[in-house]
Structures are given as structure tokens and as C-alpha cells.
Amino acid sequence: MDKLDQYLEAATRSNTRQSYQSAIRHFEVEWGGFLPATADSVARYLAHHAETLSVNTLRHRLAALAQWHIEQGFPDPTKTPVVRKVLRGIQALHPAQEKRAKPLQLNQLEQVTNWLDTAIVKARDEGKRSAELRHRRDKALLLLGFWRGFRGDELTRLRIEHVQAVAGEGMTCYFPQTKGDRTYQGTTFKAPALSRLCPVEAYLEWICASQLENGPVFRGIDRWGHVSDEALCIDSLIPVLRKMLKNSGIPSSELYSGHSLRRGFASWATSNGWDMKTLMEYVGWRNVQSAMRYVDAADPFANYRLQTLQVQNEELQK
Template sequence: MSELDRYLHAATRDNTRRSYRAAIEHFEVTWGGFLPATSDSVARYLVAYAGELSINTLKLRLSALAQWHNSQGFADPTKAPVVRQVFKGIRALHPAQEKQAEPLQLQHLEQVVAWLEQEANQARLDDNQPALLRAWRDSALILLGFWRGFRSDELCRLRIEHVQAVAGSGISLYLPRSKSDRDNLGKTWHTPALRRLCPVQAYIEWINAAALVRGPVFRGIDRWGHLSEEGLHANSVIPLLRQALERAGVAAEQYTSHSLRRGFATWAHRSGWDLKSLMSYVGWKDIKSAMRYVEASPFLGMALTQEKPVGE
């Protein structure tokens, strides 16, 4: 890979690259299209999958095709009027409510953390080091993901050398890049210690138990209790969360990694946070993004008896 290619590669997130590759493969292999494509073929491709794929998936497919043509120096067929009109017609004839992850409610957060604490205590009695490490890791990941409102890939990219945690005070976490940091300038996020369900204490307990001093914060643990040198993959957060919830007696099939982020946003909204403070704390740039995560409810008064995290 040349230096030019290396920098071009770094400009796009790994998840986006994978999604675009899958989209191009679908267009060429599954549907049988040819590249470079014509506007007519792109329009026919949209029609072929109009009733099968969601609007968001079709939008991603168009973005992938546009990116391929632009990177190869060809005219972008997705910008043609016929493609725009077909897409507009699909939205009109196939309206569908956007699927969203179920927000993790506070009582379920309490339930799963209490269960993980029981698992840790039992593992200690049984001298089961692998189970003890998993319980501490999962508790830290879930609490930090909830109270900091991180996405799964952000949790998995956290590195110990970029984290400073002080028991009873707070934690700061530096991310060199994230989805909301389009210019890759890096940002430090802060979360205070809490009286209960504390992400700071959970992080410290996990790091100390695992004897970690550098590298990824959250890692795989094998059956013998050996820790991987690599960080967890973002796709592993969903099964990790669901398995922990199911063991705690919570029906978990409706939850995804976004449930942590939506759960915090819902809790903050019900607890009286104004939208500006919530957007600043989580890192949303526009109000539409924020409102997609907030679960409106007439029931208030769910605030914890602890200090409220404050925005940076």
C-alpha cells in the first residue's frame, strides 16, 4: 500500500469500508450489475429491492455506489434525476418506521449489574478466575457504555493509556476518533463517579483484576482466563449484553449495543435534562440525531439518588 493509499484508507471508518464492500458485492454479484454503472441500471437496482430492503439500506447502497464511482474517476450515476425520482417514489410507496434499539431501562441496568456482582462473588468462592474476570469486564463495559453513552465501536477502541480514573471522583476517556468526530481531531470525555451503579469503580475493579497496564480496555477472555491482546470487536458487544441480561432474567432479544446509548438518553430526558445539555454530553451535533435516541414518556421521577453527570 502506497503512502497515498494509506492516508486515503485512514480517512474512512472500518465499519463504513466493510458496509461499502458488501454493498458493491450485492450490486455486482447478487443482482448482476456492471461497474461503472449507468443511472438506468442503478434505478432498476433500486426497483428490484424496493419492497425487500429498508430505506436506510438502500441509501447505504447508493452511497457505496457513489463512493466507488467518485474514487475511480467516473461520473456518479446516483445523482441522476431518474435515480432521485425512483428513490422518492420508493419512500412514498414503502413507508416504514425506522427500527430502533430498545433503550435499556434503569431497572434492567440495576438488575444485570446486581446479577454480575453475584456471579463475581460466586466465582471468587469457586476460585473460578475466568468467570470472575468476565463478570468484572461485563459490568464495567455495560456501566461505562450506559453512563457515557458510547457506541459499541467506541467502547471497543478504548485504550488504558488514554483513560484516567480516580475512585470517588471521575473518569476521563480520550478517543482519537469517533463517528461524531468527522475531522479526527480526537476528544476527551468525562464522567463523574456515582454513589451506585458507578462506572468509575467498575472500570477500576476490572483493570485491577485483569492486571492491565496498557492496550485495549475490553478484551476477550478464553476458557482458562487468558486475556486476548486484541480489543473486543464491536459486533461482540450485542451478544455480550444479551447474554448478561438473559442470565439476569431480562428478556434480551430486543436489545442491541445501541440500547445502552438510548437507555442513557431516555433516563436523562426523563430526569429533566434539557436537550442542549444532553447533546453536549453525548456528542450529538444536530437535534434530529438526539431525538431519535430519546424515548419520550409521561413517567418522570426516575432520577438516581446521585449527582448528575455533566457535559464537558
């Protein structure tokens, strides 16, 4: 790979690049489509999967196909009237309510953390280093993910050299690029030191126990207690979280996902009087629509305040 290819590849986030490659493979290999594609073939592809894939998934497939054609210098067939009309028809005939992860409540966070603390002590007393490391990692991942409202991909991309943590004071987490950061300015997030359920203490204990000095913060651990050099795969976060919840006695653990931490924090913040602007700035949401997807109905006036803020923003932009 020459420098030009390296810069072109760096312009697209790795998880986006991988998901687009998967979408192209699905169109070309699994469905049997040909590239470059015609508008008719793309429309037939949508129709074929209308009953099995969500509208959001179909939109993602179209975005991947559009990027492939543009990068290869071909006309983009996804923007043609027939493709757009078919997609509108699918939306009309197959409406589906957006599935949202169940938010993790503060009392549940405490229940899981207490279970992890007990499991850490037990594993240490029994000399089971692999189990002890896994529980310490999971505790740090859980508490940092909740109190910072991080998405799953942010937790997997967090690196030790980009974290500064001081016991009893707080920590900062820097990301060279975040979602929506098209200019690669980088973003720094701060996390508080708390008297209980502290993300800073959990992070420092995990780093100390694992003896890690640089690289990804959250990694895989084998049965012998060897910590991987690679970051946890984004697809492994949901099983890790659900296993924690199930082992700690949280019912219906299958209803939770990586978004449960962010939704849980947003619900906690709004129910404790955070105004919408503060919440959006803290989490890193750039628009009100993003915030509305995460604020839980535990605060019956939260959506009203968000909608009011949205109207105010639209008036200012006129």
C-alpha cells in the same frame, strides 16, 4: 501500502470502510452488477431489493456506490434523476417505521449489575477465571456504556492509554476521532464516580483483574481465561448485552441492542430534569434530530422541548 495509500485509508473510519466494501460486494457479487455501473443498473438494483431491504440500507448502498465511482474517477450514477426517482417511489410504496432499540431503564441496569456482582463472586469462589473476567468486563462495558451514553463502536474503539480513571473521582475517555469529527480534533468525554452503579469502579476492577496495560479496553476472552489482543467486534456487542439481560431475568432481551444503553441514559437524563442543551453536550450530539431519535417517550414533554430548541437554532442561523 505506500504512504499515500495509508493517508487515504486513514481518512475513512475503519467501520465505514468495511461497511462500504460489504455494500460493493453485495452489488457486484451477490446481485451480479457490473462496475462501473450505469444509472439504469443502479435503479434496477434498488427495485430488486425494495421489498427486502430498508430505505436506510438502500441509501447506504448508494453512498458506497457513489464513493467507489468518485474514487475511481467515474461519473457517479447514483445522483441521476432515474435513481433518485426510484428511491422516492420505494419510500412511497414501502413506508416503514424506524425500528428503535428498547431503552434500558435504571432499575433494569441495577438488576443486571446485581446479577453480575453475584456471578463474579461465584466464579471467583469456584476458580473459574474465564467466567470471572467475562463478568467483570461486561459490568464495566454495561455501566460505562450507560452513564456515558456511548455507542457500540465507541466502546469497541476505546483504548486503555486514552483513559484516565481515579477511584472516587471520575474518569476521562479520549477518542482521536468521533462520529461527525471531520477535522480529527479528537474528543474527550468525562464519566462520574458514583456511590452505586459506578462506571469508574467497574472499569478499574476490570483492568486490574485482566492486568491489561494498553490497547483496547474491551476484548474477547476464551474459555481458558486468555484475554485477546484484539478489541471486541462491533457485531458481538449485541449478543453480549442480550446474554447479560437474559441471564439476569430481564424479559424480552431480544428487543435490546447497543443503542439501548444510550437511549436508556437519555431517557433517564430527561426524566431527571436535564435540559436539552446539557444532554446534547454531554452525549456529543451535534444536532437536535440526533437527540430526538434517542429520547424516550417516558418524558412526554421531551420531544416538544427538542422541537422548540430546533426552531430556535434555525432562527439563529437565518
